[in-house]
Amino acid sequence: MHWPFVVHQTYVRRTEIHALFGGQQQGGISTPRAAPGIFIFTGHGAGLVGYKDRYETDGSFRYTGQGQVGDMRMVSGNSAIRDHAADGKDLLIFSQEKRGGLVRFEGLFSCAGWEVERQDGMDGLERDAIVFHLVPLRELEIEAGDVTEAPAPAASLPQLRKRALAAAAPASGKQMSPAATVFVRSRDVRDYVLARADGVCEACDEAAPFMTANGRPYLEVHHIRRLSDGGPDDPRHVGGICPNCHRRAHYGEDRGALNVALQLNVDAAEAAQEASSVGS
Numbered sequence: 001m002h003w004p005f006v007v008h009q010t011y012v013r014r015t016e017i018h019a020l021f022g023g024q025q026q027g028g029i030s031t032p033r034a035a036p037g038i039f040i041f042t043g044h045g046a047g048l049v050g051y052k053d054r055y056e057t058d059g060s061f062r063y064t065g066q067g068q069v070g071d072m073r074m075v076s077g078n079s080a081i082r083d084h085a086a087d088g089k090d091l092l093i094f095s096q097e098k099r100g101g102l103v104r105f106e107g108l109f110s111c112a113g114w115e116v117e118r119q120d121g122m123d124g125l126e127r128d129a130i131v132f133h134l135v136p137l138r139e140l141e142i143e144a145g146d147v148t149e150a151p152a153p154a155a156s157l158p159q160l161r162k163r164a165l166a167a168a169a170p171a172s173g174k175q176m177s178p179a180a181t182v183f184v185r186s187r188d189v190r191d192y193v194l195a196r197a198d199g200v201c202e203a204c205d206e207a208a209p210f211m212t213a214n215g216r217p218y219l220e221v222h223h224i225r226r227l228s229d230g231g232p233d234d235p236r237h238v239g240g241i242c243p244n245c246h247r248r249a250h251y252g253e254d255r256g257a258l259n260v261a262l263q264l265n266v267d268a269a270e271a272a273q274e275a276s277s278v279g280s
Contacts, residue, residue, distance in 0.1 A: 002250075003037070003092065003108075010102035013041070013094070017103070029066050029077030036089055036225070038080050040134075041103060043095035052119060052131075061093065061109060065130035068122040072130040081111050081132055085234070088225055091134060109134040153191045161273055164192035164235040189235050190221045196269055197240030203262045204245050220246045224263050239266050 004020075011017055018025045023032030023039055030039040040063060042053045053063050065078040074082060084091050091110060094103035112135045119129035153160060167188045199208050199217035208217030222245075225237045239262045241249065249258050 003090070005092065005105040007105055007107045010104045011094070013096075013103050017094075027066070027077070029080065031077060031080045037092050038077075038084055038089050040081070040091060040093045040109075041096055042093065043097060043103075052129075059136050060112070061134040061136075063093075063132045063134055064119070065114075065132060067129075069125070069127070070121065071128040072116075074130065078130055081134075082114060084111055088234075088237075093134070106136075108137045110137055111135075153195070155191075157192075157195050157273070158277060160188075160192035160195050161235065161277070163188040167234075189238055192235050193221050193238045193240045194219055196235075196273065201242040201245055202239040202265050202269065203241040203249065203258060206242060209242055209244075218243075222246050222249050222262070224249075224259050224266070236266065236270050237263065239263075 005011065014025055017023075017039060018030070018032075021032045021035040021037065021039075023030035023035070028041050030041070032039070042061075042063065053061070055061050063081075065072050065081070066076060067073065067078070072078060080087070080089070081091065090108055093106040093109055095106055096103045111132055113133045115131055115133075116128050117131055118126050121127045121129075155163075167186070194216075196202075197219055199219070200206070201208065201219060203222075208219050210218050212218050219240045220243055222239050222241050223237065224239060225234075241262065245258070245262075249255050249262065252258060
């Protein structure tokens with residue numbers, strides 16, 4: 001999903017977000033049924049009792065979950081954030097300066113983990129609060145990765161696939177280093193997808209355009225459904241493609257058709273890998 005929102009641009013929540021994509025128009029977590037995203041609103045009220053949202057020095061965001069009084073439970077909007085990757089949903093964060101005012105788009109994030117800490121509720125009583133660790137995603141930076149510098153992984157293709165599928169698991173609790181964790185999981189998916197492509201673009205079926213200095217055929221990873229498809233990546237929705245197809249998949253007038261065709265190719269490649277693992 002290529003969202004129409006521009007980072008740091010402001011929007012009218014009711015008419016420019018919910019009117020287009022649906023979702024609850026009140027509260028901090030909005031879960032539209034028909035759109036592949038979850039909208040998180042922070043800022044106004046976030047510094048009040050019971051809501052201690054803040055950015056960390058590494059750029060990650062600590063977001064207090066849903067529930068004003070009593071112990072928070074992992075249900076409703078909270079479970080939607082936790083499981084967004086497995087459910088194929090993006091996390092979009094908006095900040096608000098004042099009640100009823102414009103909201104500013106802060107970007108796409110991924111849930112790298114969560115923990116429970118003691119906080120005061122809106123009634124002044126201490127309770128268990130769920131605090132999510134959300135990490136900003138910069139799509140093309142993460143997709144390109146550092147393949148030009150990294151040597152080819154020594155593990156076998158089945159081993160790489162096992163690691164990549166493990167990265168598709170929902171975020172776990174008590175994750176204390178979210179930024180590093182997201183990078184490692186993204187790298188596991190990238191390594192497997194490039195190994196699966198084996199030097200041939202999974203979109204146009206042409207050989208990689210050149211070899212890198214470390215002797216690897218140069219391809220890039222492209223997230224067909226978006227980065228959030230599984231912790232934050234899911235190899236079943238990621239293709240290893242040439243730079244030309246990569247830009248076309250993002251910006252070409254036929255990008256929709258190209259992504260559909262690429263998904264079919266990835267489906268076939270994954271079916272072959274699954275059959276191979278069953279037969280071995």
